[in-house]
Structure formats: structure tokens, C-alpha cells
Amino acid sequence: MKTKEENARVPRHVAIIMDGNGRWARQRGRSRLKGHEAGAESVRAVVKACKGEGVEYLTLYAFSVENWVRPKSEIDGLMRLLMRFLKNYEKELHQREIRLRIQGQLEDFPVNVQKEVRRVVDATREYGAGQLILALSYGGRRELAHAARTIAREAAAGSLDPETVDEAAVAARLYLPDVPDPDLLIRTSGEMRVSNFLLWQISYAELYVTPVLWPDFREKEFKKALREYAKRERRFGDIAPKHRHSAE
Numbered sequence: 001m002k003t004k005e006e007n008a009r010v011p012r013h014v015a016i017i018m019d020g021n022g023r024w025a026r027q028r029g030r031s032r033l034k035g036h037e038a039g040a041e042s043v044r045a046v047v048k049a050c051k052g053e054g055v056e057y058l059t060l061y062a063f064s065v066e067n068w069v070r071p072k073s074e075i076d077g078l079m080r081l082l083m084r085f086l087k088n089y090e091k092e093l094h095q096r097e098i099r100l101r102i103q104g105q106l107e108d109f110p111v112n113v114q115k116e117v118r119r120v121v122d123a124t125r126e127y128g129a130g131q132l133i134l135a136l137s138y139g140g141r142r143e144l145a146h147a148a149r150t151i152a153r154e155a156a157a158g159s160l161d162p163e164t165v166d167e168a169a170v171a172a173r174l175y176l177p178d179v180p181d182p183d184l185l186i187r188t189s190g191e192m193r194v195s196n197f198l199l200w201q202i203s204y205a206e207l208y209v210t211p212v213l214w215p216d217f218r219e220k221e222f223k224k225a226l227r228e229y230a231k232r233e234r235r236f237g238d239i240a241p242k243h244r245h246s247a248e
């Protein structure tokens with residue numbers, strides 16, 4: 001049983017840039033798809049660990065809007081993998097009462113993939129205690145452009161006064177406005193980039209970059225990231241509490 005203090009240090013929302021599948025495969029002389037397959041096992045492991053550790057929201061960068069330029073064979077393989085993952089994994093989502101949601105432009109995907117994704121999203125809609133959010137054909141700038149377009153339309157239609165457009169108005173028009181901002185952003189494979197991921201939402205997120213490649217990022221590595229997060233002091237622009245006394 002965790003103390004109240006420890007629970008407060010568990011991030012409510014973790015977002016992950018899953019990187020390094022290709023390198024993991026190359027190191028083993030295997031195809032890139034084998035790397036993605038091993039990466040899908042890490043997805044399972046981390047979703048399970050979230051439930052165990054009390055993380056409510058997990059957002060995974062599964063396919064960026066930039067990924068469409070990859071070779072067709074790799075894209076086709078990723079689509080097949082996503083279909084297989086949903087088929088095999090649906091039972092576990094029900095067992096753990098996890099709601100699957102999508103962030104991004106699912107319309108870009110082949111119709112059969114869209115159908116399967118929507119089916120599982122619908123089947124798990126009632127679960128509230130844990131959410132797995134897959135970013136699919138997602139781009140942070142695109143999401144912000146979408147919010148701006150929505151605001152412009154409402155203003156043009158006369159239902160929104162431009163003078164009232166503030167941060168909350170933008171946040172309310174993102175793809176998933178009810179989801180709290182990530183507290184922790186993890187990137188695997190050591191790259192120091194945010195790669196157009198959740199640009200608005202990560203403003204105050206703690207960053208954790210690990211050299212571990214995504215297929216090797218399982219429960220142990222995830223718990224390590226949570227421990228590191230628990231040690232961080234989040235200030236949201238304020239000064240450190242320990243200096244507050246001398247500053248006043």
C-alpha cells in the first residue's frame with residue numbers, strides 16, 4: 001500500500017515517444033518489422049505496469065503524420081501489426097478495464113484498419129479508470145491548426161467572440177480536450193527531440209530521455225522512469241518552495 005505522499009508523486013498521465021525499434025532490429029540482424037513486433041510487446045508491458053502503478057492515462061506515439069514517408073512495405077507491416085495487436089489485445093483491455101482512445105487523424109488509415117480501431121474504441125468506451133491513447137497519424141502542429149480552424153469557424157459563424165479566445169478556449173478545441181496534460185514525457189533511444197508530439201500539452205511536462213531502445217523498455221525501465229519523476233520538483237514557473245522563505 002502506497003502512502004498518500006507517494007501517490008501524489010505518481011504521474012497521472014504519461015506520454016511516450018517510442019523510438020528505436022529499427023535500431024534494435026538492426027543490432028540483431030533482423031528486419032525492421034521484427035523490431036516493431038518486439039515494440040508491440042513493450043506496449044503490452046507498459047500498459048500493464050501503468051495499471052499496477054496507478055497511472056491513469058498513457059499516450060503512445062504509435063504513428064506520426066511524418067511516418068507516412070516510410071517505405072510502403074514498412075507501413076503495410078505496421079498496419080498489419082496494429083490490426084493483430086487490437087485483435088489479440090482486446091481481451092486484456094476488457095480484463096483490465098482500459099479504455100482505448102485515438103488521438104490523430106484516423107481517416108488517413110486504410111478503411112479496414114479504421115473499422116477495427118473504431119470497433120475496439122467503441123467496445124471499451126465505458127471504462128474510465130485507465131485510458132490507453134494511441135496517437136495515430138498524429139502531428140502536434142496539425143492538431144493546433146485544427147483547433148485554430150475550429151475557432152475561426154465559430155468566430156465566423158458568430159458563435160464565438162474573438163476577444164474571449166484564451167488558453168482555455170484553445171485547449172477545449174484540441175483532439176481530446178478532456179484528457180489532462182501529460183505530467184511525464186518519456187523518449188526512448190536517446191534522441192533529444194519532441195518530434196511534433198503533443199506540442200501544446202507538454203508545456204509543463206517533466207522530460208525523461210533514456211538510451212534504452214523501445215523494444216527493451218519494459219516494466220523495469222518504466223518503473224525507473226517513474227522513480228526519477230517522483231524525485232523531480234515541479235514548479236510550474238514558481239520558485240522552489242525551499243527558497244520561498246528567504247525570498248519573502
Ligand code: FPP
Pocket residue numbers: 018019020021022023024036037039040043060061062063064067081082085134214
Ligand atoms: C519508432 O521506431 C517506432 C515507430 C515509428 C512505430 C511505433 C510502433 C510500435 C511500437 C509497434 C506497434 C505499436 C502498437 C500500438 C501495436 P523507429 O522505427 O523510428 O526506430 P529507429 O529510429 O531505430 O529506426
